[in-house]
Amino acid sequence: MPAVSFQAVSKTFDTPKGPFQALNQVHLDIEEGEFFGLLGPNGAGKTTLISILAGLARPSSGRVLVQGSDVQANFAEARRKLGVVPQELVFDPFFNVREALRIQSGYFGVKNNDAWIDELLHHLGLTDKANSNMRQLSGGMKRRVLVAQALVHKPPIIVLDEPTAGVDVELRQTLWQFIARLNKEGHTVLLTTHYLEEAEALCNRIAMLKTGQVVALAETSELLKAASGNVLQFKADVDLPPALARLARVTGRIVQLPAHDAREIEEHLSALRLAGVEVHDMEIRRPDLEDVFLQVMAGTSSSHPPPAPAAAAVEVPA
Known part of the structure; x- marks a missing residue:
């Protein structure tokens, strides 16, 4: 099951x-x-x-x-x-952290739960905040309390x-x-x-x-195995030529260009040289999950599974 x-x-x-x-x-x-x-x-x-x-x-x-x-x-x-940690920061402003966890335990009929609450406080870095009112906590600390509340009934x-x-x-x-x-x-x-x-x-x-x-x-x-090609990654301090800019994923100085084979890698490097773009810290790597995600969302994954019936999810083969 x-x-x-x-x-x-x-x-x-x-x-x-x-x-x-x-x-x-x-x-x-x-x-x-x-x-x-x-x-x-x-x-x-x-x-x-x-x-x-x-x-x-x-x-x-x-x-x-x-x-x-x-x-x-x-x-x-x-x-x-279920123990659910929501996206939103939801808390009761009238109780301290330990009280909030005890009340949450009570919702699920769990009594005498202090030993597990102490363990949660320890593992989530909340021990020194146990007696602090929820309103006094930072956003990150409130997030920790949400996790503890989700886990308090095991x-x-x-x-x-x-x-x-x-x-x-x-x-x-x-x-x-x-x-x-x-x-x-x-x-x-x-x-x-x-x-x-x-x-x-x-x-x-x-x-x-x-x-x-x-x-x-x-x-x-x-x-990850089903992802196509490689990724040419490097740092650059100037704008890329338009043809490459359309393909690139740029984060600050870090540029990532998809490249299916050695010939395409050389084409990218040649275009960069012609445009006068100086390349630093260059490497060629296999696609990571972010690359796979972008390929799937763009519908450009190299995997072409056979049509599935309407009631079935599509499996991505190796």
Whole structure:
């Protein structure tokens, strides 16, 4: 039995401009003990899917099962099995950190939970903030408390919706060390993130959403193998010639150009020399998950799987 099963899930919202379909026939099973990544651009439907999983929204059609419990028909049972860290910073300003965690425990009928609360405070770097009012905490500290609240009832399935958005490096490292430990102990983890290096390092399997549909679904290693060509990466202090600028991904001084073979690499270098662009710290590397993601979203992936039936997600082969 899958830990989480999305079965033909669709969701349409009524808007002033007419119906908007946020999800379209999403089929997806997450197995017990997986560290699973759900990726997609803004507006792809990731948070809508998680809201349906958490029982905060109803699907227009289809259903979601959590370890066999329907999130609509058996909401309380399904919800007890989930620990959800939302994108938004939501907190009660009337309690300190320890009180907030005790109250959260009570929501799930968990008593005498102080030993586990102390462990959460320790692993999330909150021990010295245990008696601080929630209003006194920084945004990063509030994010840590949200994680602790999601884990306080020891759920078998942990759902992390952009958990490291806008937080410092220390929290990211602390959080991932702790979550990786819980995953090794058997907890299932579902992660959405825009930090694709995190997904590449942590997730065993990844699904990519685009306009509410699953457009890629495979083990992380298979997605990387299926990526085409190489990437020419270097630093430059001047603008690229227009022909290369259209192809490049530029972050500050760092330029990344797709190159399918040695001939195309030489063509890029020749164009740079002719344009008088001085290149520093050049390297040729295999595509990473960010490259794969951009290829899939642009519809330029080198993988051409056979047509799948309407009810099936597309698997990206090796």
